[in-house]
Amino acid sequence: MIVAERKPFDEIFANAGKHHKVLLLGCGTCVTVCMAGGQKETGVLASQLRLASREKGVDLEVTEHTITRQCDAEFFDDTTSRLVEESDAVISMGCGVGVQFCSDRYPNKTVYPALNTEFFGATLEQGVWTERCAGCGQCIVDKFGGICPVARCSKSLLNGPCGGSADGRCEINPDVDCAWQKIYDHMETLGRVDELEEIQPLKDWSHNRDGGPRTVRKEDVRL
Amino acid sequence: MSVTTLKSGSMLERVLVSGKFAVTSELGPPKSADVETIKEKAACLKGVCDAVNITDNQTAIVRMSSIAAGVLAMREGLEPVIQITCRDRNRLAIQADVLGAYALGIRNILCLSGDHQRFGNHPTSKNVFDMDSIQLVNVLKRMRDDKVFACGDEIRNSKKAPLVAPEIFIGAAANPFGDPFPFCVTRLGKKMRAGADFVQTQCIYDMDRFRRWMEMVRDRGLHEQIYILAGVTPLKSLRMAEHMRDNVAGLSVPDHLIERMKSAADPKEEGEKIAVEQMQELRDIPGVAGIHIMAIEAEKSVAGLAEKAGLLPRPIVD
Ligand code: SF4
Numbered sequence: 001m002i003v004a005e006r007k008p009f010d011e012i013f014a015n016a017g018k019h020h021k022v023l024l025l026g027c028g029t030c031v032t033v034c035m036a037g038g039q040k041e042t043g044v045l046a047s048q049l050r051l052a053s054r055e056k057g058v059d060l061e062v063t064e065h066t067i068t069r070q071c072d073a074e075f076f077d078d079t080t081s082r083l084v085e086e087s088d089a090v091i092s093m094g095c096g097v098g099v100q101f102c103s104d105r106y107p108n109k110t111v112y113p114a115l116n117t118e119f120f121g122a123t124l125e126q127g128v129w130t131e132r133c134a135g136c137g138q139c140i141v142d143k144f145g146g147i148c149p150v151a152r153c154s155k156s157l158l159n160g161p162c163g164g165s166a167d168g169r170c171e172i173n174p175d176v177d178c179a180w181q182k183i184y185d186h187m188e189t190l191g192r193v194d195e196l197e198e199i200q201p202l203k204d205w206s207h208n209r210d211g212g213p214r215t216v217r218k219e220d221v222r223l
Numbered sequence: 224m225s226v227t228t229l230k231s232g233s234m235l236e237r238v239l240v241s242g243k244f245a246v247t248s249e250l251g252p253p254k255s256a257d258v259e260t261i262k263e264k265a266a267c268l269k270g271v272c273d274a275v276n277i278t279d280n281q282t283a284i285v286r287m288s289s290i291a292a293g294v295l296a297m298r299e300g301l302e303p304v305i306q307i308t309c310r311d312r313n314r315l316a317i318q319a320d321v322l323g324a325y326a327l328g329i330r331n332i333l334c335l336s337g338d339h340q341r342f343g344n345h346p347t348s349k350n351v352f353d354m355d356s357i358q359l360v361n362v363l364k365r366m367r368d369d370k371v372f373a374c375g376d377e378i379r380n381s382k383k384a385p386l387v388a389p390e391i392f393i394g395a396a397a398n399p400f401g402d403p404f405p406f407c408v409t410r411l412g413k414k415m416r417a418g419a420d421f422v423q424t425q426c427i428y429d430m431d432r433f434r435r436w437m438e439m440v441r442d443r444g445l446h447e448q449i450y451i452l453a454g455v456t457p458l459k460s461l462r463m464a465e466h467m468r469d470n471v472a473g474l475s476v477p478d479h480l481i482e483r484m485k486s487a488a489d490p491k492e493e494g495e496k497i498a499v500e501q502m503q504e505l506r507d508i509p510g511v512a513g514i515h516i517m518a519i520e521a522e523k524s525v526a527g528l529a530e531k532a533g534l535l536p537r538p539i540v541d
Contacts, residue, residue, distance in 0.1 A: 155336050155339065155355070157356075158358070159356075159357040159413055160357070160406055160413065161401060161403070163336075163425055163472070164338075164401075164472040165401055165403070166401070166402055166472040167402060168402065171338075171339060171472045172342075173341075180406075193405075196406070196409060197409060197412065197413065199357060199361065202354050202358050202362070202373060203354075205353065
């Protein structure tokens, strides 16, 4: 899933304060799971905005609404479009994709992001999410015991750890696991440590964002 | 070995190939455009070592470029080993710099991943890591031996023009103390197979663990295929010893050294004494081809250390 975090309140309030009527638009998919922009968080932010505007004497009307997914046209139904049209601006609680999709759909409205979109990740435990994939466009995790060095090694090293790996921790921060210790341990469990002797060639980054913005077309399902 | 088999003809290569015990050291470029500092540091190291590493934005702090500082050091009579990290440049920039460095007379290059930028003075910068240090070693080897760029294109101006490829003696770093421990030797083997001619190790304090590592290296016969220069950094104070032990990832400083530093009347002198003893000990370990003295910002002390360790005068090998 895409993991995001809510922006600091002041930043959102500063944008909202430029308008009289804003629509706070929640998203029911990834950002609901990572508790950043779902219906509940949309409600909380709406109350905070109302409270702050009252306290500061700002004339601000906040409407809240959450749709199933902000990255899919079919969920922008008539109700949503009506609410958008009735507002001066939209504050999207979706990820960066949702913000842009919304902005594309309603070209006459400014859409502000309420979240900072962080990464593709997984839930580690209640309230903790962590990065697992860098979307490089050519998956190679099978060579590394199912652990991605591109996303999880701080230097994206493909041929083994740097000199800074110590006690399973990455040199950049003792709270960060060294991906290469994990790769080594997992390959050992699999009895495949020998495979790490292989020299991994230069990676073809053209499938990554380095090749420009990417589009996937699946011809057999296109209309 | 006859001269014709040399890969780069650098003094470092000649010393190592002739079977003599090599000595390298380090010179950190200035944090400004100041040339005088390089001259001063170079004067301390001249005649004391066979080649001098010129660090590349070490600890991710901006300094004069290693190639520029290396050329300035060369003018002062030193042979530079240019360090190149994978942190700051992609494969285009690095290959261009390698051509330029060679054209300016540089013959030794050391390939590193590079310290993460969060440690330095530009923690908000973007890093590159287009390739890792092992891939970089291989890019240099292919440039030198196959005369091709990483993309496969030949290193020549046009189809009819002659091949003019950089003939570089290729180095890498080795950490005998990194984790996971068994991988340290694997990584050395990979560097060797990728094309590294020599490695310089992380500074060694834990002699027992280094001996164990060298045993594993010899078991695999790696010492016969790659020159291993053992790293030594003199301790300057008890604080430095404790800092190295506690804060430098993958470095252990044994208790008996901490004790010696604690009880010494003159810790700096004691640190140098320890370094000299270590150098003498390292010299006798089979498979160690030389010493790499890292005394960054203490270039003045290197001559004295090398002298006391019996490493002077340096040989001139044709
Ligand atoms: S310590 Fe491990 S995770 Fe961190 S940069 Fe080095 S190899 Fe990568």
